[in-house]
Amino acid sequence: MLRFQGTRNWVYPLWIDGRFQRLRRWAFLALHLILFLTPWISIGGNQALRFDLQERRLYAFGAIFTASDTLLLLFLLLFLAFSLFFFTSLYGRLWCGYACPQTVFLEAWVRPIERWLEGERATRMRRDQGPWTAGRALRKAAKWALFLVAAFIVSMAFMSYFAGARELWTGRAGPVEYTLVGIFTVAWFWDFAWFREQFCNFLCPYARFQSVLQDPDTLTISYDPARGEPRGADAKKSGRCIDCKKCVVVCPAGIDIRNGFQLECIGCAACIDACDSVMTRLGHRSLVVYGTLNQLQGKPTRRLQVRTVVYAALLLALAVATGAVLATRVPxxxxxxxxxxxxxxxxxxxxxxxxxxxxxxxxxxxxxxxxxxxxxxxxxxxxxxxxxxxxxxxxxxxxxxxxxxxxxxxxxxxxxxxxxxxxxxxxxxxxxxxxxxxxxxxxxxxxxxxxx
Ligand code: SF4
Ligand code: SF4
CATH class of the missing domain: 2.60.40.10 (Immunoglobulins)
Known part of the structure; x- marks a missing residue:
């Protein structure tokens, strides 16, 4: 994390396996397949999904939408916004932990490359704190080169939705498209190589809105102090948390979930799997769990809050309005x-x-x-x-x-x-x-x- 005095605490998350990490890997695989394969699917002679900015047309699964369909675009954007509000009020930051491109690319490309070339957490920390040697420089150079390749592939996949996959990947797209690929590549490379979790902490507007989108009945990842505290190694005198800090060292946001809800938490569930790996050996359940604040405090949880119902009603109204516009649309x-x-x-x-x-x-x-x-x-x-x-x-x-x-x-x-x-x-x-x-x-x- 970036401190206000300008120095940065580099985060070295430890790799962890567990049921939630396996679930995330399946989600990442599905999202990669959608991202990379969709532009190559052709329906009615056109790319299945393409935003042709030059012609101001959207090709969407056989239909063509133009500027005269702006109302539909407005409905779609409102639908996406309210869907996010609806799901966030119920399930917290599931999007951040399982589907956000920032998380998906960092977990699927950046961290595996880093681990492969520079070793696990302790080795990476030791190397980074040591002097610059030829081996360290070579590893860094190789890592950044691979990050650059990953950034380029991601940018090409993204631009395929605008420039057309076939044109872009075969060199037939225009200079504007390739310039944009270059700009996105530099931006992703900077993110992969340095910016990382700071994007969630300082730039992402969705992360900033969490405190108003969530309430005590929202599903979040929390530490259970009633079972865990007082923490310590002495099992007789202490709660169940043995203060091994495994939930801290796996955290890609560099926070300690035991300090309570924090805006930096992206809901990746690595701390749940980490604590699970410790607690199951001791015959207990993980002290970090998916749950609502009310549940942790022993209060009843009401999943259907007024605002959840309002969001659901708005979503239904938007779906009906979109259906009506589509049904009467003249192509x-x-x-x-x-x-x-x-x-x-x-x-x-x-x-x-x-x-x-x-x-x-x-x-x-x-x-x-x-x-x-x-x-x-x-x-x-x-x-x-x-x-x-x-x-x-x-x-x-x-x-x-x-x-x-x-x-x-x-x-x-x-x-x-x-x-x-x-x-x-x-x-x-x-x-x-x-x-x-x-x-x-x-x-x-x-x-x-x-x-x-
Ligand atoms: S606190 Fe847990 S869920 Fe939140 S970012 Fe850290 S490891 Fe992921
Ligand atoms: S992993 Fe579990 S036992 Fe270890 S410090 Fe975190 S909460 Fe405590």
Whole structure:
């Protein structure tokens, strides 16, 4: 940990095995598989999950979402935020201990590499406190080189969700993408080589909110002082804690859980497994346990607090709203506007002509082209004539389509008439609002001229 006077207590966590560490390793394996394999899965010819920032599109398991789906993105972000609040109020920092990328990469890559090259805790400490020798320099260099490789692989995996896995890993992505990979690689390397647990202590906003997200009924990792205290080696005079400090030396946050709840604790459960390994030899249960503060104090625990119910209700409401938006979603975009610089013209046959530009994009990823049939609806002017080319769009194709609307001059009595354009397709329909312009009643003379 970084002290305020500027020096850092380097943490040398001892490797520990146990049921929770085995559970974490399975979780890390599953998360690695998801991270590295998902970008290589193809659905409907597109990457299963990809945020194409250039095209401003999200490819998500066969569906394509664009800027017009911002409401869904908002619902998704709110859903994720409230899920985190909900689970934190019930289960504390399970995310930090089992699924946060910071924890996953430190435990799955950094610490094994460090142990492999520099030895276990005692050896690492002795070497770091000793003089710089050729062997120590060589070990450090090899370790940092491997950290750099790990940081690069992690950054490439992360950027695969944005630049496209195939393009990125085969060198076909653009310079911006590779520059970002470089920046992320440097950031991860700095984190792996030096910053580590300080990220949780000083930068992570989620860690900062723990005190307001948790309550005495939240599941946390705690030391049981009723069984453990007074601590000491004399089994006759003391509680069960023999003060072996194994729960302290395994802690990647460098804290002593026996001092009570601390914000630095990431809920990794290493201290539970450590104490378990000591206590089972003495015929007891671990003194560090998963439990609520109320349980430890012998009070009843109420898992369903008011705020938990409120979070659950909000999650349900968001799920229903998202489902409703998805069910009524039309997977194509369309917008219409007047052609730049055009107001209206009077044709030789006495009709008033307006020119529009229809911007239309097919947001499906199916292999078949979808034909968009255009239908026009004019409020109060049913005899309007629409001149439009036939529009057939391939999946993901977008086009600008010129449209001409002509109305008999006698039929237009106002200068601006609300106009609705209905765009029908096999995928659904959209109704677009615009206006038809004419000379209105003041155009009488023009009309008369056109008629003679
Ligand atoms: S106190 Fe225990 S659970 Fe918390 S970070 Fe340390 S070892 Fe992990
Ligand atoms: S590992 Fe258990 S017995 Fe050893 S110091 Fe920690 S709480 Fe006490």
């Amino acid at each position: 194509f975009e369309a917008s219409v506007g007047r052609a730049p610089g055009s107001l209206y013209t009077l044709d030789d046959d006495g009709r008033v002509r307006n020119t529009f530009l229809l911007r239309i994009a097919n947001n499906t990823a199916s292999a078949d082209s979808v034909a968009f049939q255009l239908a026009l609806e004019l409020e109060g002017l049913p005899d309007a004539e629409l001149i439009a080319p036939e529009v057939k769009l391939a999946p993901e194709e977008g086009r600008l389509v010129p449209l001409v609307v002509r109305v008999r001059a006698h039929d237009v009595v106002a200068r601006t008439i609300p106009l609705r354009l209905r765009v029908r397709s096999p995928l659904g329909e959209r109704v677009l609002a615009t206006t038809f312009k004419s000379g209105g009643e003041s155009g009488e003379e023009e009309r008369a001229r056109a008629e003679h």
